[in-house]
């Protein structure tokens with residue numbers, strides 16, 4: 001007659017169970033994943049024993065997981081042919097010695113004042129999640145060790161568990177969950193099938209549910225690349241990515257150091273954020289040896305790579321403590337660093353290998369790369385290499401990289417110049433561009449207002465400072481001075497008069513060294529502010545009150561006919577000259593895209609036209 005042993009749960013386990021039983025209401029289905037994950041672990045361990053030459057009980061029994069639902073009995077049963085447990089192991093694993101994660105889980109719950117069932121597996125106490133749905137759990141287990149025997153463990157959660165020897169069990173573990181009345185759905189085959197497909201599709205051992213093989217999708221990321229067809233990859237992508245198109249890119253790689261990683265990453269053909277779907281969330285699932293640790297794993301990649309989809313499988317999240325390791329952010333950071341570095345390298349390789357696809361990638365995803373430059377200091381440099389712009393020397397729509405720009409720089413050019421403008425025409429006719437044209441200096445043309453901030457954050461490239469064209473300290477130098485240009489004194493005198501006339505509407509008025517065709521140009525007095533930034537800041541404020549943005553200076557072109565005549569006119573007709581001065585200022589504002597309200601300007605312009613017609617008529 002077998003004797004039944006009565007055991008108490010260790011105090012912390014009992015506390016944990018009370019929470020699981022009474023406080024976890026959401027995501028109850030998690031227990032299916034946890035029990036399958038344990039079954040897969042057990043199979044994995046047996047495979048390891050066999051491969052290391054150990055003699056195991058029933059060596060012919062294939063490694064597999066089978067699940068049976070019973071709606072009449074209200075049960076769900078998980079059977080595996082893995083390593084099983086001895087008496088000592090059952091006592092140790094199922095209730096006596098607290099897993100180190102127990103304390104952490106209890107602490108988390110105490111701190112957050114709420115319990116999240118999805119976390120339970122991460123703390124290495126997944127087995128107990130069964131008690132979310134169970135009135136009773138019954139475990140039959142037979143260890144792999146040839147001389148062992150079977151054991152039967154039962155518990156109703158409260159108080160403790162019973163343990164008794166049982167003869168004639170096959171190797172492995174069978175767990176029957178007797179469902180509570182409010183959890184009957186887990187005795188329904190269709191419900192359970194959905195759950196298994198969601199969480200355990202890539203478990204590498206066959207999973208059968210009520211006789212039906214479920215995990216048909218092959219684990220492809222651990223197979224050799226040469227064995228995998230494009231179609232396989234694409235099918236897998238469509239499954240994990242919930243997409244109906246093929247991916248634009250895929251990166252399948254294995255790393256051994258500093259972490260063992262198998263990763264299969266995809267870039268969707270289209271940027272979902274531009275499809276009006278709002279902010280996308282990373283859909284990279286984290287596995288440890290084919291067992292899902294976390295779907296849409298947080299922290300695996302930086303935010304700006306949230307468009308990636310796929311899987312990362314790392315053995316360095318060890319089987320037994322894997323869920324705890326997820327808590328260990330330094331491990332996650334290490335993974336993040338390796339994965340991000342590898343993906344950036346991949347992108348760089350692609351630009352060399354395949355211009356067409358990398359252009360498409362850039363077109364779809366450049367905003368993410370730019371976000372990366374602004375938000376992620378650690379990858380700034382690699383990201384800088386991926387940026388592409390039109391420039392004053394490229395053809396329309398042909399983009400160039402900063403590296404190519406640097407290659408074209410003359411030896412005495414120290415800075416990389418860029419100009420923000422609404423489009424190419426505006427850039428080419430911008431007064432800020434004149435000095436560059438005159439001196440034959442290349443300027444990157446940027447049409448996305450974000451780029452201003454991107455350049456500010458990137459700061460330099462290949463040791464060369466990035467400089468906004470309007471902030472460049474350049475002069476047109478030795479170009480021919482037109483006949484009759486104002487001499488230095490005249491020009492300075494005119495500048496002073498302009499300042500007196502325009503008063504507070506401008507900061508300083510200076511004689512410009514950078515203008516060729518335009519009469520005058522607006523220059524932000526603040527060293528860091530550009531006209532584009534002012535526009536953005538103004539738009540963000542909407543108040544019209546931009547006083548705190550600092551003054552705008554006016555630079556005048558001493559060779560321009562308007563200024564030449566103005567110099568004469570200010571002595572002959574002060575009133576008309578003042579009107580012209582104001583118009584020169586407003587025109588410069590228009591050129592810089594900074595004129596707020598054209599009504600006053602139009603009124604003045606009409607008066608000027610009247611006067612012109614009157615004198616000529």
Ligand code: ADP
Nearest residue numbers: 038039042084093124125126127128173320323
């Ligand atoms: P974890 O799986 O993170 O270790 P669990 O609470 O899920 O935490 O499981 C506790 C332990 O119980 C496992 O580490 C394992 O030793 C043992 N165990 C659970 N299920 C099985 C099983 N099906 N076969 C063998 N051992 C098991």
Ligand code: MG
Nearest residue numbers: 037038126127
């Ligand atoms: Mg587990």
